[in-house]
Amino acid sequence: xxxxxxxxxxxxxxxxxxxxxxxxxVDNRSQRPNTDAFREFMASGWAAPETTNxxxxxxxxxxxxxxxxxxxxxxxxxxVIPAGAPKVRSNDTDYRFRPHSAxxxxxxxxxxxxxxxxxxxxxxxxxxxxxGSGHTATLYFxxxxxxxxxxxxxxxxxxxFWVGPRPTLQxxxxxxxxxxxxxxxxxxxxxxxxxxxxxxxxxxxxVRDVDLNMDALVDTSRxxxxxxxxxxxxxxxxxxxxxxxxxxxxxxxxxxxxxxAVDATIRGFEDIVAVLPRAIGGERGERVVEGAFFSRxxxxxxxxxxxxxxxxGNNATVLHWIRNNGSVKPGEMILVDAGVEAESLYTADLxxxxxxxxxxxxxxxKVYQAxxxxxxxxxxxxxxxxxxxxxxxxxxxxxAQRLEEWGLLPVSADVSLSEAGQHHRRxxxxxxxxxxxxxxxxxxxxxxxxxxxxxxxxxxxxxxxxGLYFKAEDLSIPEExxxxxxxxxxxxxxxxxxxxxxxxxxPRSPEDVETWIQGIWNRSANA
Numbered sequence: 001x002x003x004x005x006x007x008x009x010x011x012x013x014x015x016x017x018x019x020x021x022x023x024x025x026v027d028n029r030s031q032r033p034n035t036d037a038f039r040e041f042m043a044s045g046w047a048a049p050e051t052t053n054x055x056x057x058x059x060x061x062x063x064x065x066x067x068x069x070x071x072x073x074x075x076x077x078x079x080v081i082p083a084g085a086p087k088v089r090s091n092d093t094d095y096r097f098r099p100h101s102a103x104x105x106x107x108x109x110x111x112x113x114x115x116x117x118x119x120x121x122x123x124x125x126x127x128x129x130x131x132g133s134g135h136t137a138t139l140y141f142x143x144x145x146x147x148x149x150x151x152x153x154x155x156x157x158x159x160x161f162w163v164g165p166r167p168t169l170q171x172x173x174x175x176x177x178x179x180x181x182x183x184x185x186x187x188x189x190x191x192x193x194x195x196x197x198x199x200x201x202x203x204x205x206x207v208r209d210v211d212l213n214m215d216a217l218v219d220t221s222r223x224x225x226x227x228x229x230x231x232x233x234x235x236x237x238x239x240x241x242x243x244x245x246x247x248x249x250x251x252x253x254x255x256x257x258x259x260x261a262v263d264a265t266i267r268g269f270e271d272i273v274a275v276l277p278r279a280i281g282g283e284r285g286e287r288v289v290e291g292a293f294f295s296r297x298x299x300x301x302x303x304x305x306x307x308x309x310x311x312x313g314n315n316a317t318v319l320h321w322i323r324n325n326g327s328v329k330p331g332e333m334i335l336v337d338a339g340v341e342a343e344s345l346y347t348a349d350l351x352x353x354x355x356x357x358x359x360x361x362x363x364x365x366k367v368y369q370a371x372x373x374x375x376x377x378x379x380x381x382x383x384x385x386x387x388x389x390x391x392x393x394x395x396x397x398x399x400a401q402r403l404e405e406w407g408l409l410p411v412s413a414d415v416s417l418s419e420a421g422q423h424h425r426r427x428x429x430x431x432x433x434x435x436x437x438x439x440x441x442x443x444x445x446x447x448x449x450x451x452x453x454x455x456x457x458x459x460x461x462x463x464x465x466x467g468l469y470f471k472a473e474d475l476s477i478p479e480e481x482x483x484x485x486x487x488x489x490x491x492x493x494x495x496x497x498x499x500x501x502x503x504x505x506x507p508r509s510p511e512d513v514e515t516w517i518q519g520i521w522n523r524s525a526n527a
Contacts, residue, residue: 026092032154043148053174054167059344060177062253063108064131066246070106071121071133073242077203079121079135080190080218081106081243082211083114092156096303098345100210101438102243107139108176110344111302117141118214119178120189123202139178140186143169190217195225204232205239244445247437249459254437255493257346258461261301262491262502264340265348268296269506272310272336273520276328276356285328286310289336297340305339305347306440312356316485317469319430332356333364335485339440349440349463350503351489358517363480365510367468371486372508374398374466378432382464383498388454392432395466400424408477426476427469433462436491458496465489 070079083103086094097115104110107119121135129135142158144166145151153161160166169180181189195201206218222232250258271292279285289310297304311321312328316335328334334356339348353368360368374395381394400413403424409416416423435442435451443451467487470477491502507516
């Protein structure tokens with residue numbers, strides 16, 4: 001008998017609905033038995049869990065070094081860094097969980113096994129903490145329930161029957177070389193001895209807006225101990241800023257993970273080229289392209305690093321076009337901006353603008369070559385000792401000169417490049433570079449002097465991505481330019497002597513792109 005056809009009188013149903021708390025009603029569909037006989041039966045007859053030792057992860061020593069650097073910035077203060085909670089997609093259905101990037105960086109944890117976990121760094125005497133630092137770190141985590149508990153089958157949020165196995169406290173401790181405690185002890189760990197530092201209390205710094213329960217717990221503790229909330233908000237912001245700046249220079253582990261993400265992304269672009277013939281002419285051809293890349297991201301990584309942009313024709317002039325519901329028409333170019341996120345959560349970020357027929361038209365080639373020349377000019381500047389902002393300036397100089405040559409600028413290139421001009425930005429409104437790492441726009445909370453105004457240093461990883469976008473409705477330009485957008489984006493690692501294009505294996509020149517496309521299509525035809 002279906003649920004809708006069960007015999008329940010309207011008055012009884014209405015009465016039950018009024019008496020049952022709102023938060024419990026979502027469980028009505030489960031119709032779970034609640035008898036002693038059922039609970040006893042469910043607790044029996046299960047094989048013993050595996051007891052194999054968990055190997056120490058490669059990232060553990062790198063994460064410990066990151067925490068030691070963080071410790072030096074906040075002596076004598078308790079630092080609270082949550083992983084965050086799952087985010088609701090619809091009603092009781094969550095998105096796949098991804099921990100906050102600051103938590104992932106200082107613990108080394110990726111994927112989805114630590115929802116609602118919290119790292120607490122407790123101050124010690126200087127040099128007496130972990131790695132000779134001034135803090136000891138403890139990971140608070142909700143461990144897997146035993147199969148003899150009701151949670152095993154009855155808790156849709158944490159039960160193994162619903163969400164699969166979780167590591168034990170010991171397994172996490174072994175893998176990441178971190179002391180672990182049950183999440184039930186978190187409140188005491190965060191609030192004990194907390195209060196006004198001037199009165200002998202412990203200052204707490206929290207990464208806010210990650211876990212609402214943690215925000216409420218810390219704020220309540222502050223209110224109860226007379227701590228000024230406005231001053232505390234500023235301290236919390238300083239912690240977030242420091243955690244962002246900690247990622248400006250990548251360590252060897254991070255660089256290795258970014259290489260892996262870039263390599264997988266390049267294979268995803270090969271998948272895109274293979275499906276281009278199928279995308280042409282369909283009602284939603286852009287989604288054929290989007291779907292091909294998503295399959296690669298899930299096969300080789302954790303997920304997409306960000307929503308894929310698959311923008312054909314005039315859609316390519318919309319900088320963050322992620323609807324991807326347009327058609328792909330013969331003779332157009334399609335701009336694809338995509339990145340695979342590795343299991344470690346490090347992501348690539350690459351863009352290529354491809355001729356859907358396999359060959360660029362003359363006007364497409366002219367615009368594409370201008371963007372490529374701008375990118376090459378930026379690469380020449382992206383070396384230690386120059387400023388981050390210089391990379392953008394180099395690309396803009398090339399684009400402004402080309403726009404002048406084509407007769408599109410209402411002023412000279414020199415006037416356009418001046419602070420009082422900037423006319424060329426009508427067709428290139430975004431920045432040329434951004435840092436890359438755990439976030440596609442990594443280190444975004446770093447101070448201006450350490451980001452835009454910073455001197456480029458070895459170990460930085462950022463994008464180089466100039467573009468030109470000529471909207472179909474732009475009446476200031478000749479018709480032959482209208483309705484096309486071109487962007488070329490690569491991921492660059494700054495080295496001691498210059499830079500390395502991590503995505504060099506993905507063709508960049510128009511000739512190489514055409515040859516690459518034709519080669520993939522020929523292999524597909526002969527397969």
